[in-house]
Amino acid sequence: MKTLIVYAHPEPRSLNGSLKDVAVSTLAAAGHEVRVSDLYAMNWKAVVDAADFGGCATSPLRVIPSSGGAYDAGALTPDVTGEQEKLLWADTVIFQFPLWWYTMPAILKGWVDRVFSFHFAYGVGVHDETRYGERFGEGTLLGRRAMLSVTVGGPQLHYTDRGINGPIEDLLFPIHHGILYYPGMEVLPPFVSYGADRMSDGEFEDAAKRWRERLLTLETTAPIAFRRQNSGDYEIPSLRLKEGLETPGRRGFGLHVRD
């Protein structure tokens, strides 16, 4: 495997830093190639602005056409094109981050905002009466697998069906479906470390063991069975799921996962 690890934590000695180190050493020992984008160490610029698009920035700035124009002209900044090149190199992409306010840290969201540019990650393919572009199961990153490794302060029960935070699958749906599946990646079930703020050394060893097991079975792990946009499950152009495809009673984000 060629694995890219996108890692977002400001402290190398953190739990997230340790889990990232476990991933690097485990994958390398198994003979896989590993590259790491350590966003804090890279001093990653997390905000989109006109400077991202060079001479292709429109005035007034409109981000989408500027982004697509700069991508087409090869005028995106080197930090962004470097990350796009890493994504194209990889067959597996792991994101290691703490859950902050129910989602990824801002620096990682800013990586997505800038690296997933127009014509690279979205605005790809023909949009007509029968197809609505290449996305959700098609797209530039087709053939790659992605997985989140997330540390979570709260205990697991708080993230279950009736838990106060809502199910973890729901909280992660915007990342899994809206960011990773959108440009074509298959999404593996996440590796979630709960109760992260109170993790003892012994609990860390247990978590690290489970993490190694997940890492060594990445190639055979079944992805989340998201429905493909252009597979016939959705009406086009309304992009509503056709009636009756789901198990009775299924609602919400779960509608977009095949049974």
Ligand SMILES: Cc1cc2nc3c(=O)[nH]c(=O)nc-3n(C[C@H](O)[C@H](O)[C@H](O)COP(=O)(O)OP(=O)(O)OC[C@H]3O[C@@H](n4cnc5c(N)ncnc54)[C@H](O)[C@@H]3O)c2cc1C
């Ligand atoms: C802004 C913000 C928003 C947040 N929002 C949420 C939220 O919405 N929901 C939620 O549930 N939680 C939330 N949290 C909590 C957050 O998810 C946790 O603080 C985070 O996941 C812990 O990961 P860490 O790498 O920062 O841990 P660290 O603080 O680095 O470590 C956590 C514990 O692991 C121990 N540990 C044991 N072994 C090791 C080892 N080998 N290496 C490193 N550490 C080890 C450390 O000693 C420490 O006690 C939030 C926190 C912040 C700061």
